[in-house]
Amino acid sequence: MQKEIIIAGFGGQGVLFGGQVLTYAAMDAGKEVTWFPSYGPEMRGGTANCTVVIADEEIGSPLVKNPPLAIALNLPSFDKYEELLAPGGTLIVNQSMVDRQAKRKDIHVIFVACNDIAEELGNKKLLNMVAVGALLTALPEITMKDVERVLEAHLPARHKHLLPLNCEALKRGFEAANKVPA
Amino acid sequence: MTRELWKGNEAIAEAAIRAGLEAYFGYPITPQTEILEYLSRRMPELGRAFVQAEAELGAINMVYGAACAGVRVMSTSSSPGVSLMMEGLSYIAGTELPAVLVNVMRGGPGLGNIAPAQSDYNQAVHGGGHGDYKPIVLAPASVQEAIDLMVLSFDLAEKYRSICMVILDGSIGQMMEPAQMPEMKPIRRADWEWATDGRMGKRERRILTSIYLDPIEEETTNLRILSRWKAVQANEVRYKEYFLDDAEFVIVGFGTAGRVALSAVRAARQQGIRVGLLRPITVSPFPFEVIDKLAEHASAFLVTEMNAGQMLDDVRLAVRGRTPIEFYGRPGGVVPFPDEILSEVQRIAAGPLSIVSDPRDAWYERMMATAR
Incomplete structure (x- = not known):
């Protein structure tokens, strides 16, 4: 088994932490895993992305050109990864930040209004967890419980009080993605 | 632990x-x-x-x-x-x-x-x-x-x-x-x-x-x-071998270029191409002897690096013209994707290869042809 995930969006949308949550969950599930961030000037505004590779055996390339799974948190990322996604793959798109429909028919594009859901929960920074929750519908190797345990263990101390809200965000994302007809 | x-x-x-x-x-x-x-x-x-x-x-x-x-x-x-x-x-x-x-x-x-x-x-x-x-x-x-x-x-x-x-x-x-x-x-x-x-x-x-x-x-x-x-x-020579036991073709790559090549090796194996990988862990001292031995049986070598062919010269020194060597590099800060190395492996497996051509010159020509 090997699965690759790219998470992309604006700097500040929680792209890197979203990827780390999946990485910790995969590690705790006994998998091999790599987390590879974009570390260039894009970290200071502009777009950011990270690649997570989850596998049963030693991982070769930590980068992937055509991932089977991706999260696009803004329009430029939607444009880029809709084109690059492997046929049959699943793309989670943050509907709150895009103004167009999907073009490709050979991939599953799931629109989830991450910003709106996060704001309903009272904290717009939760949008990355909404997106991660949505992605879990296409990543059976990692369960919601796995991710909740990760958040409990690795959420920075200053954010610990946000644990219940983070878990709620995950759940809302998962449910929203499940409601979208395949 | x-x-x-x-x-x-x-x-x-x-x-x-x-x-x-x-x-x-x-x-x-x-x-x-x-x-x-x-x-x-x-x-x-x-x-x-x-x-x-x-x-x-x-x-x-x-x-x-x-x-x-x-x-x-x-x-x-x-x-x-x-x-x-x-x-x-x-x-x-x-x-x-x-x-x-x-x-x-x-x-x-x-x-x-x-x-x-x-x-x-x-x-x-x-x-x-x-x-x-x-x-x-x-x-x-x-x-x-x-x-x-x-x-x-x-x-x-x-x-x-x-x-x-x-x-x-x-x-x-x-x-x-x-x-x-x-x-x-x-x-x-x-x-x-x-x-x-x-x-x-x-x-x-x-x-x-x-x-x-x-x-x-x-x-x-x-x-x-x-x-x-x-x-x-x-x-103190150290290296890691992958799928070399029955390998007809041998990739040599260190560090990240080596692990990207591992993905290509697995993909090529699924297509029935008998290719293996030697990943030097000590690049100095360089594993000359193990490459020397591999050169006795391998049909061809592919050297992959994130530069314009530097370790390539050490591999050539070990192979000493007995077997064709091909090179694939991405200089300047570009990390290759596995499919780039896979298509090199496919090209090599399809043959024919020249033992006399300079692998760096041949790679340069291919790079320039792609750029055009």
Whole structure:
């Protein structure tokens, strides 16, 4: 088994932490895993992305050109990864930040209004967890419980009080993605 | 021991501490700054020496001084910063001192960029400072290997009174992987017979120097350095083999280029192409002998690097024209994707290949044809 995930969006949308949550969950599930961030000037505004590779055996390339799974948190990322996604793959798109429909028919594009859901929960920074929750519908190797345990263990101390809200965000994302007809 | 998630640069810093790093001198430069940042916090906590020098030149000369005193010392930098350290490195080599230097390589030449690259292979393995010396050079391909090799680097440096460099590209410095840290070793200052650590009036004066005005004396020193190098070559070659048992084609790649090639090897195997991978872990001493043996049976070699063909020359030296060698490189800070290497493997498997053509020239022609 090997699965690759790219998470992309604006700097500040929680792209890197979203990827780390999946990485910790995969590690705790006994998998091999790599987390590879974009570390260039894009970290200071502009777009950011990270690649997570989850596998049963030693991982070769930590980068992937055509991932089977991706999260696009803004329009430029939607444009880029809709084109690059492997046929049959699943793309989670943050509907709150895009103004167009999907073009490709050979991939599953799931629109989830991450910003709106996060704001309903009272904290717009939760949008990355909404997106991660949505992605879990296409990543059976990692369960919601796995991710909740990760958040409990690795959420920075200053954010610990946000644990219940983070878990709620995950759940809302998962449910929203499940409601979208395949 | 449990696995923890470590970022490459921070893992290197912590591994060095656990190996008994007593003094660190450095200067920030992307993509290795996290090493310095991490040590700036941890070293003072442990009562150990951390100095952010005024520049790389200062840092390497502080390393020189601490090495004279016999303490476990290291510096870290990235390509342009390492270039600045070359004079000091040559002095350390000439004075026959153990020291560890990490180069988290980035795109070059010149200021280049901060993207992952392997274009300092020649500087580390064949060149660097002036004079006749060879550093030991280790090339990790993962965070765990970076940790293990950091610990090894201090032992090798001390065992052979040699510089030990750890070269990795920016991607290993920046990526996170699960890894196990070794146990914390206490600081232990060996009672080196050469260290200038204060004689307290009790023993003969010791002199550490790289100045031998008498050429015969300098020649003797050079031969002494060479005799240690011969022991390094005999004892310290390390590499990892993947799918080589029945391999008709052999890829040689180190560090990230090696692990990207592993993905290509697996994909090619699924298509029935019998290809394997040799990933040198020590690029100096280079695994000449194992390549020499592989050349007896392999139909062709493919060398993959994130540069314009540097280790390629060492592979050619080992193969000695017996088998065709092909090259695929991405210089300038570009990391190849597995499918690029896979299509090279497919091209090689389809044949025919020339034994006389220069692999770098042939690669250059293909690159230019793609660009057109």
